[in-house]
Amino acid sequence: MRLILRIIAALLVLLILVLLVNTFRLKSHQLTDVSPASPIEVPDSAIQHLAGAIRIPTVSYTDYALTDTTQFDKFLTYIRTTFPLVHQRLKHETFNQYGLLYEWKGSNPALKPILLMGHYDVVPVIQGTQRMWKRPPFDGLIEGGYLYGRGTLDDKMSVIGLLESAEYLLRTNFQPERTVFLAFGQDEETSGQRGAQTIAAALKQRNVTLEYVLDEGGIIKTDGVSGLKKSVALIGITEKGYLSLELTAIGKGGHSSMPPVQTSIGMVAEAVSKLERNPFPARLDGGVDRLLDYLASEVSFGQRIALTNRWLFGPLIKQQMAQTKSTNASIRTTTAPTIFRAGAKDNVLPIDATATVNFRLLPGDTVEGVIERVKDVIENDSIQVTVLGKGNNPSVVSDPESPSFLKIHQTIRSIFPEVIVAPYVMLGATDSKYYSALTSAIYRFSPVPLNDAETQGIHGTNERIRVKDYQNMIRFYVALIKNN
Structure with a gap:
C-alpha cells in the first residue's frame, strides 16, 4: 500500500513539475519594441x-x-x-x-x-x-x-x-x-x-x-x-464556413379533427429538436488555439497554467468558453434553426412542413461532413435534407x-x-x-x-x-x- 501511495505521490509531483515547466517556458507573443507611429494631424x-x-x-x-x-x-x-x-x-x-x-x-x-x-x-x-x-x-x-x-x-x-x-x-x-x-x-x-x-x-x-x-x-x-x-x-x-439546410417532411394532410400519430410538422419539429439537443462537439483548434496561445501570457497565473496545458485542462476550458454565445460559437460548428414554414389554416393538417437550419462551420469541418452528421442525428429517412443556396467551407x-x-x-x-x-x-x-x-x-x-x-x-x-x-x-x- 505504501508503495502505491509513493508512486501516486511521485506521479503527482511529476505532473505538477510538467505543468509548471510548461507555464514558465511560455513566452509572450506581444511585440514590445515598437516605436510610435509618426504623428499626423487629421483634418476636420x-x-x-x-x-x-x-x-x-x-x-x-x-x-x-x-x-x-x-x-x-x-x-x-x-x-x-x-x-x-x-x-x-x-x-x-x-x-x-x-x-x-x-x-x-x-x-x-x-x-x-x-x-x-x-x-x-x-x-x-x-x-x-x-x-x-x-x-x-x-x-x-x-x-x-x-x-x-x-x-x-x-x-x-x-x-x-x-x-x-x-x-x-x-x-x-x-x-x-x-x-x-x-x-x-x-x-x-x-x-x-x-x-x-x-x-x-x-x-x-x-x-x-x-x-x-x-x-x-x-x-x-x-x-x-x-x-x-x-x-x-x-x-x-x-x-467560419456557411451552410443552410432545409428539412422537409411530407404528410397526408386532412382535417385536424383526425390527426395521425405524428404530422409533418411534428416530424420536422422533432428533427430540429434533436439537432439542438446534439450540438457539434467543442474543439480547441481551428484557430481558437492560436487565440489561446496569444492570451496565455497576459492572464492570471492560474489561468496561464490552464491555457499552457490544454492537454489536461482542455475540457475545463471548453466548459468555460461555452458559457457565452460568442466564445461558444468560436469552439464549435453552430446550429441555428431560423425559419419554419407549414400550414395555412388552424383546422387543416399541412401536407408538407419545412424548417431552415443555418450552420456556421468551424475550420476542420466541411459542408459534406455537416450534412452527413445532420442525417445521422435526425435518424429519419422520411425527412428530406436539401442544401439551400450554396454552402461554403471554412x-x-x-x-x-x-x-x-x-x-x-x-x-x-x-x-x-x-x-x-x-x-x-x-x-x-x-x-x-x-x-x-x-x-x-x-x-x-x-x-x-x-x-x-x-x-x-x-x-x-x-x-x-x-x-x-x-x-x-x-x-x-x-x-x-x-x-x-
Whole structure:
C-alpha cells in the first residue's frame, strides 16, 4: 500500500513539475519594441467626408432588382470629387459597374503587392425601427463626439478611411515601396459575387499574387475576451464556413379533427429538436488555439497554467468558453434553426412542413461532413435534407506568426500601444474569402475600439462611430501603408 501511495505521490509531483515547466517556458507573443507611429494631424474635413458618404443610402438587397443603383452612381461621383488625387494618380477600374479596384504602383516591382479592402454597400434599416434611432440612419449627423448612421461601422468607415489615408499620403508625394491595391465591393452584404468575387477573379487571371489581404472583421474589444479585461485587438486569421439546410417532411394532410400519430410538422419539429439537443462537439483548434496561445501570457497565473496545458485542462476550458454565445460559437460548428414554414389554416393538417437550419462551420469541418452528421442525428429517412443556396467551407487558417501578420501587429501597437494583439476566428463571413487563390495570408481587422454593447450597432440600431476613433483609423491605415 505504501508503495502505491509513493508512486501516486511521485506521479503527482511529476505532473505538477510538467505543468509548471510548461507555464514558465511560455513566452509572450506581444511585440514590445515598437516605436510610435509618426504623428499626423487629421483634418476636420475627414469626418465630414465620411458623413457625406453615410448620406448616400447604398443599400444592397438579396433581390438585386430592389437595389436602387442610382445611389451607387451618386457614391462613385462623390468619392471622385472628394478624393481627387486618388483618382488622378492611381489606376482605377470598375467591375460590374460598381466594384472598385485601385492600383498604387510601388517603387519595387520585385515585392508582392498587398490588398486593402472594404465594402460600401450597407444593410437596410428594418422597417419600423427608424424611430428607435437617436439620429436618422442616413442623415450623417455628428453629435456628442459621434457620427451616427448606417455604414459608420460596417463598412463605409473602412472604404472612406482608406481613401482618406491614400489622399493624405499622395498630398505628401509618398510612393509606397510595395504596390498597394485598394478593393471595394458593392454587394458584400448579399454575396459579394458582383464585386469582390469578380475583382479577385480578374486579378487571378492577371497572375497577380499578393503578400497579404486585409479586410474588415476584428475590432479592438475594449472589455476584453476570455477572462482578460484589457483591450484586445482581434485579428481574424480565418472565418467560419456557411451552410443552410432545409428539412422537409411530407404528410397526408386532412382535417385536424383526425390527426395521425405524428404530422409533418411534428416530424420536422422533432428533427430540429434533436439537432439542438446534439450540438457539434467543442474543439480547441481551428484557430481558437492560436487565440489561446496569444492570451496565455497576459492572464492570471492560474489561468496561464490552464491555457499552457490544454492537454489536461482542455475540457475545463471548453466548459468555460461555452458559457457565452460568442466564445461558444468560436469552439464549435453552430446550429441555428431560423425559419419554419407549414400550414395555412388552424383546422387543416399541412401536407408538407419545412424548417431552415443555418450552420456556421468551424475550420476542420466541411459542408459534406455537416450534412452527413445532420442525417445521422435526425435518424429519419422520411425527412428530406436539401442544401439551400450554396454552402461554403471554412477558410484556411492564416499564419499568425507570418511577416504579414507581424506587420499588422506592429502597426496596431504603434497606434494603440496599450492593447493586446491576438488572432481569432471570425464568426461571420467577409468578402476576403474570394481572394484565397491569390494569397495564403488573409487577415480581418478594423482598427476601431468597441465594447460588447457597441458592437450591437453593427447591422443594428444607432450604428455610430466616435470621431476620435475614426481619426485613429486613418492614422492606422497611413502607418500600415508606410510600413509596407
